[in-house]
Amino acid sequence: MTTDANTPDGAAAAKPAAKDPWDLPDVSGLVVGVLGGTGDQGRGLAYRLAKAGQQVIIGSRSAERAQAAAEELGLGVRGLDNAECARASDIVIVAVPWDGHAKTLQALREELAGKLVIDCVNPLGFDKKGAYALKPEEGSAAEQAAALLPDSRVTAAFHHLSAVLLQDPAVERIDTDVMVLGESRADTDIVQALAARIPGMRGIFAGRLRNAHQVESLVANLISVNRRYKAHAGLRVTDV
Ligand SMILES: NC(=O)c1ccc[n+]([C@@H]2O[C@H](COP(=O)([O-])OP(=O)(O)OC[C@H]3O[C@@H](n4cnc5c(N)ncnc54)[C@H](OP(=O)(O)O)[C@@H]3O)[C@@H](O)[C@H]2O)c1
Numbered sequence: 338m339t340t341d342a343n344t345p346d347g348a349a350a351a352k353p354a355a356k357d358p359w360d361l362p363d364v365s366g367l368v369v370g371v372l373g374g375t376g377d378q379g380r381g382l383a384y385r386l387a388k389a390g391q392q393v394i395i396g397s398r399s400a401e402r403a404q405a406a407a408e409e410l411g412l413g414v415r416g417l418d419n420a421e422c423a424r425a426s427d428i429v430i431v432a433v434p435w436d437g438h439a440k441t442l443q444a445l446r447e448e449l450a451g452k453l454v455i456d457c458v459n460p461l462g463f464d465k466k467g468a469y470a471l472k473p474e475e476g477s478a479a480e481q482a483a484a485l486l487p488d489s490r491v492t493a494a495f496h497h498l499s500a501v502l503l504q505d506p507a508v509e510r511i512d513t514d515v516m517v518l519g520e521s522r523a524d525t526d527i528v529q530a531l532a533a534r535i536p537g538m539r540g541i542f543a544g545r546l547r548n549a550h551q552v553e554s555l556v557a558n559l560i561s562v563n564r565r566y567k568a569h570a571g572l573r574v575t576d577v
Pocket residue numbers: 372373374375376377378379396397398399402403431432433434435436437438441457458459460495496497498499500501
């Protein structure tokens with residue numbers, strides 16, 4: 338008979354059953370705000386999530402611009418300035434350009450306290466050779482967000498989506514996986530569940546925030562793909 342030296346009575350320790358990674362929470366009642374929601378990416382995400390039945394608030398530096406964008410989308414979408422948007426939302430997607438990222442989040446630290454933040458910002462540069470990845474001091478845009486928002490639950494996702502497809506009402510399904518990164522499984526599960534609300538999409542856990550740089554940078558490769566093949570490329574992770 339073999340005994341387990343790690344337990345006091347020599348009995349083998351029973352391992353808890355592994356949690357099913359596809360057993361995701363119901364997020365349909367959560368309010369989603371989008372900072373920079375007047376832009377292509379934010380507006381596209383707002384449209385898709387509202388179409389899926391989510392309550393959505395578009396945020397902007399100007400309440401008037403947010404309201405105009407919300408009215409254009411319909412689907413019960415509301416528009417508020419970024420601070421009010423953050424305050425009124427359970428989940429806040431950050432969809433501002435990299436240039437305005439740090440300044441926007443610094444100003445909203447209080448409003449974003451306790452909120453689940455999803456950063457989808459890709460720090461990229463462009464020159465005559467095309468797009469290339471920048472190297473943020475903190476490692477990535479997501480890690481910069483986490484450093485600036487110590488009281489928030491920062492995750493990263495939605496980097497690889499085409500804003501053109503998101504905004505096109507003729508496109509019914511967007512067949513792509515969404516890489517989701519974060520420090521807490523409860524939070525990344527929520528983000529995966531949110532991605533799965535959009536027909537064709539799956540949210541896939543892809544690691545902790547220290548690995549966000551590669552995910553953000555990969556967009557430079559996708560832009561090269563799109564230019565060569567005149568496409569709106571997405572990603573699929575196989576065998577999961
Ligand atoms: N476009 C895509 O296909 C795509 C895909 C994946 C991820 N992303 C990421 O999503 C983010 C937004 O992309 P986008 O193409 O939607 O950008 P965008 O249209 O240039 O900007 C989005 C919105 O951000 C606000 N904004 C502009 N400059 C700002 C600043 N300095 N500080 C604060 N807010 C500012 C503007 O809204 P107000 O003037 O109304 O405040 C603007 O409508 C980027 O970080 C990008 O890397 C984009």
